[in-house]
Amino acid sequence: MSAPFVVQIAARSEAPDDLARLVALTREARSAGSEAVIVDDTGRGLDASVTVGFLAAEVPEVRLAFVAGTGLNAPYNLARRVLSLHRETGGRAGVLLREDGTDEVTTRARALQEHIGFADAATRLSDYVDVVAKLWTSFPEAALVGDQQAGIFADADLVHPVGHEGSTYRVAGPLNVPTTGEAAPALYTELTNAGPTDHPEVLRIQRGQGSRILRRFVVDSPGDLHALLTDAEVAS
């Protein structure tokens, strides 16, 4: 199995035995060479970003991403939460962005600005991806100078607003979280927006370097992944 893939898991409950299942699945995915473990989120049950924070503490080294819907998260908040996790985990965090409407905060802001038109879902998603990617580079780590003698904490000239004015989102920036020494967080989208019942492949978006298509395996119980990988190998 050489083609890159990701493993997607989901919490069933907040009970300790379910968290132990998620830890086991994450370890298994790491051993099998999964590029990342993506924690699904349907808007109900345990919040996937909290689950990812928990898994990052329990399972070293593995890359983790959480599913986030555009309908629940304003871009500034989501970009900030992902980059915070990325810093906190030594560069292991990412997000799978799922287009499911416009969040409540953005909707309120737009209601005050009648001149903004309505975009279709694909345009909204691409607008969201743009603004998140811009926010992620708006505060370079190099700006954290910390010169105690001179009394200069940050080189503010390196920190720049994003001034994003897209089809749906208007975000001034910059983000108040600096980049890490590592690459930016992984940003995934689904190839078709079929929702959680179907399991299409996912796209890893790499700005400036094109994008990559990754096979996605959705696993529920320890052992599932081994069988899926074996089947995939036979099929290829």
Next chain:
Amino acid sequence: MGELALLLMTPSPDRRRRLHLNVNALNAGVFGGSWRHPDHDATSSYSLEHYLRIARKAEEAKFDGVFLADGPVIAEDLRYRSANSLEPSTVLTAIATRTERLGLIGTFSSTYNDPAEIARRVLSLDLLSGGRVGWNVVTTAGSGAARNFGFEGEPDHAGRYDRAALVVDIAQRLWDGDDVDGRSLGLPRSPQGRPVIVQAGGSADGVRLAARVAEVVFSAAQTLDDALAFAGRVRDGGVGFGRNRSDVTILPGLSTVIGSTEREAAERRELLSELVPEPYALARLSGQLGFPLEDLDLDAPVPTDRLVAPEQAGGSQTFYAAVLGLIEREKPTLRQLLRHLGGGAGHRIVVGTPERVADDIEHWFRSGAADGFNLMPDVLPSGLDDFADHVVPILQDRGLFRREYEGETLRSHLGETVDETVGETALAVNR
């Protein structure tokens, strides 16, 4: 006084009012120059390890909780000082995995979060931590934050507070398992009944919100009389909403500068004043006072004719009122005012030996001005280490502060008992 009389006057341990302590992990420390202090690794407050270390120390000292302030906007004065950065729910999740008992209080904006999204995130963290979470419900001021969410300017003050009350109401109904506008969380009830609601605004609108929904209030008061009056307003207001006077735990912010002698403490305070980058201190004071300072003589008294009433001030009314009170009492020059505020957050500062700090805390606590404090150490983590190692044992010896946690949830630390046998109506308050 005979032994019997003493015995009768001493409340039995289980009925005794207990002091509550949170540490406000305000990045490098409360002062504008904290990040330049030799004890502090300059940019460490932008790393998770900094907060984990603070949390571990706070738990070792049996604090009620760790408190994280926050705002969704970059600090305007980042050139001169460190600021809050990492998003609190991510930091608190990491702390939850590495502590057992410590309360975890995060600041989340009611202005710029989806109510159901933030309710679910807070309850998720609460469940993962075994019922240790508090939500500091703030409204977010400023056009800088507004522009990060597509607004052209900040929503008006009263409107922000109306929304905050609504957001808390939605969150609490969702936490109770109710369906709100077709949405439900799909999560069980918290082990502590509900996450704790904390509130921190001292304006008239803020006091009304606190009276209505807050279980813990993080307040700002420079004098004991102000603190007593504030506590009275919140508790009286709570009665108006059908609550008991003891339903709110009031924790004023307290900045501490500790030395092993009075002289050592005074020197540490002096050093911290010197370390505040002057352009920063001037800009901040100018912002607080509402007029430019460039053309003014720093050694002349504050020109009081240029000060506006608190209700007309932009930004934080809480701190503006505190600064006004200070100007009225002490009639300082601008330079004296700058030094006094120390580029700090505008909270009261106590400087001295561990005994002096403990005396101050005991005095405020016994007078009813405070149920405890949201501590804002001068430098982190060293200022917290000094407090934990030298002040906490004195407070424990005086019977004011716990030696061991008695329960596992934040509510239990706050003195509430959660009766888990009752099921749905699980919350029985007993203090």
